[in-house]
Amino acid sequence: EAGVAQSPRYKIIEKRQSVAFWCNPISGHATLYWYQQILGQGPKLLIQFQNNGVVDDSQLPKDRFSAERLKGVDSTLKIQPAKLEDSAVYLCASGGRNFPYEQYFGPGTRLTVT
Amino acid sequence: AQSVTQLDSHVSVSEGTPVLLRCNYSSSYSPSLFWYVQHPNKGLQLLLKYTSAATLVKGINGFEAEFKKSETSFHLTKPSAHMSDAAEYFCVVSAPFGVDSNYQLIWGAGTKLIIKP
Numbered sequence: 001e002a003g004v005a006q007s008p009r010y011k012i013i014e015k016r017q018s019v020a021f022w023c024n025p026i027s028g029h030a031t032l033y034w035y036q037q038i039l040g041q042g043p044k045l046l047i048q049f050q051n052n053g054v055v056d057d058s059q060l061p062k063d064r065f066s067a068e069r070l071k072g073v074d075s076t077l078k079i080q081p082a083k084l085e086d087s088a089v090y091l092c093a094s095g096g097r098n099f100p101y102e103q104y105f106g107p108g109t110r111l112t113v114t
Numbered sequence: 115a116q117s118v119t120q121l122d123s124h125v126s127v128s129e130g131t132p133v134l135l136r137c138n139y140s141s142s143y144s145p146s147l148f149w150y151v152q153h154p155n156k157g158l159q160l161l162l163k164y165t166s167a168a169t170l171v172k173g174i175n176g177f178e179a180e181f182k183k184s185e186t187s188f189h190l191t192k193p194s195a196h197m198s199d200a201a202e203y204f205c206v207v208s209a210p211f212g213v214d215s216n217y218q219l220i221w222g223a224g225t226k227l228i229i230k231p
Binding site: 041043050099101104105107 | 146148150155156157158159160163164165204208211212216217218219221222223224
């Protein structure tokens with residue numbers, strides 16, 4: 001079974017530039033999550049999709065971050081404009097809708113904002 | 115409300131000695147609990163999961179965890195540490211969110227496991 005795919009793996013941009021990350025979840029997983037992980041910390045949930053609808057985006061900085069999941073499969077996360085504090089690893093995860101609701105993670109995208 | 119507390123931010127053991135990473139949880143109902151591992155510059159990997167089928171759960175790479183309801187604990191153990199076990203370990207509980215049977219993961223702060231040669 002193929003895992004969660006993410007691209008790019010690494011990205012370096014200057015502040016105020018824009019960037020986009022892509023995620024392809026495990027086939028059949030209805031739920032998709034984007035997390036931000038700052039060095040030395042645990043993952044922070046940014047947004048949760050159920051199929052192509054948003055379940056929770058309460059921690060997404062909506063003035064600069066946006067995400068979409070068209071057709072309930074792939075998803076993109078965009079930052080525009082980026083700030084220095086956005087430097088982090090962005091993790092995508094997917095999960096099924098059955099107990100115990102575990103999530104499976106992609107390798108992440110390491111973003112450096114200079 | 116659900117929460118997770120990892121009692122140690124760092125644990126250092128010698129190679130070949132036992133590993134114990136401690137986790138306490140708070141849940142208003144029978145929880146789903148997980149341990150995830152993150153090796154340096156790698157993604158998060160599911161190590162094991164508790165689903166109430168058995169209190170002693172075996173995971174990958176020789177790790178296991180025991181669910182103790184009376185102590186609200188889910189400690190992770192391994193009989194003999196290996197250098198490749200050096201990583202960050204997260205204890206996680208699954209919690210319902212909103213309506214329509216949606217769930218989210220509540221994360222502990224993580225424990226960094228250091229293996230001494």
